[in-house]
Amino acid sequence: MTDQQTLPTTDERAERQQAPGRPARTVTPRPRLRAALRWVAAVVVFAAVGTGTAYGITLMDRTDVPGLATRSDGRWDYPELVRPPLPSGSPGPLAASNKAGAHYADLRALVLPAPRGATSDPALKGDDGWVTMKDLLAPYTEESRPDVRQMLVDNGLRHIAARGWTTPDGTHTRIYLFQFGTAAVAEDVLGRQFTGYAEPRYQVADADAYALEEPFPAARVKGVSRVDFTEAKPYGKEQLRMAYLGAGDTVAMITQTRRGGAAAIPFWQTLTLQSELLA
Numbered sequence: 001m002t003d004q005q006t007l008p009t010t011d012e013r014a015e016r017q018q019a020p021g022r023p024a025r026t027v028t029p030r031p032r033l034r035a036a037l038r039w040v041a042a043v044v045v046f047a048a049v050g051t052g053t054a055y056g057i058t059l060m061d062r063t064d065v066p067g068l069a070t071r072s073d074g075r076w077d078y079p080e081l082v083r084p085p086l087p088s089g090s091p092g093p094l095a096a097s098n099k100a101g102a103h104y105a106d107l108r109a110l111v112l113p114a115p116r117g118a119t120s121d122p123a124l125k126g127d128d129g130w131v132t133m134k135d136l137l138a139p140y141t142e143e144s145r146p147d148v149r150q151m152l153v154d155n156g157l158r159h160i161a162a163r164g165w166t167t168p169d170g171t172h173t174r175i176y177l178f179q180f181g182t183a184a185v186a187e188d189v190l191g192r193q194f195t196g197y198a199e200p201r202y203q204v205a206d207a208d209a210y211a212l213e214e215p216f217p218a219a220r221v222k223g224v225s226r227v228d229f230t231e232a233k234p235y236g237k238e239q240l241r242m243a244y245l246g247a248g249d250t251v252a253m254i255t256q257t258r259r260g261g262a263a264a265i266p267f268w269q270t271l272t273l274q275s276e277l278l279a
Helices: 010-015 034-049 052-058 133-137 145-154 183-194 264-278
Strands: 159-166 172-179 225-231 238-247 250-259
Touching: 133 145, 133 159, 145 183, 172 183, 172 264, 183 225, 183 238, 183 250, 225 264, 238 264, 250 264
Parallel strands: none
Antiparallel strands: 159 172, 172 250, 225 238, 238 250
């Protein structure tokens, strides 16, 4: 990994998955993730329509389709993402030589930046980018907070970095990164502590019931675990979408809430990009 590595797009990962008997192609990395986001949006069209015509549309840019040149599909305009530099000689968190799965890069630089036009959440600015346990516990219900706190202390939580914002449509996003001592501890926290069979183990934002949704294939990033939940109807004034991600020694929690319902496309877009930064 170079000192500053621009993330590969989802399209590039797809191109590398060759059909049997076909020669491999060399893919030149491109600097932006916009193609990945276009592919995520395309999957929505394909899943919803499921016809040959729809398949043809998914392979085209929006400006190539009559009537779709200026209509928004719900994606947010994120800045170009660049992984922070690693200390000289340090492997990435998913490298075979990195037995502990350690993120040697600055954890604060691994938190997804806010999209353009969003208003930053002052409650998550923290002290030089680090946030406190109190900040971390804020999304959980009052009844859940003591249990979450004790669980994190018992598992040796080392660092917490976070960022939050509100977009013009009223969606409030919060992202927290929890860093533990090893990947084994982080994996246990993700798979056994934070998540249950069909709902989060600790209640968030007064959500009582969750619906199962078909995941977006493009949101899967190799080496990054993901468990996601969507609050089921009938919900209150706001709907909650949330997910836990796991990569190496770090677990991410992402929540999005919005009055009247939280949209799917920006949620999966945010999960995909945060996964790319952690991988």
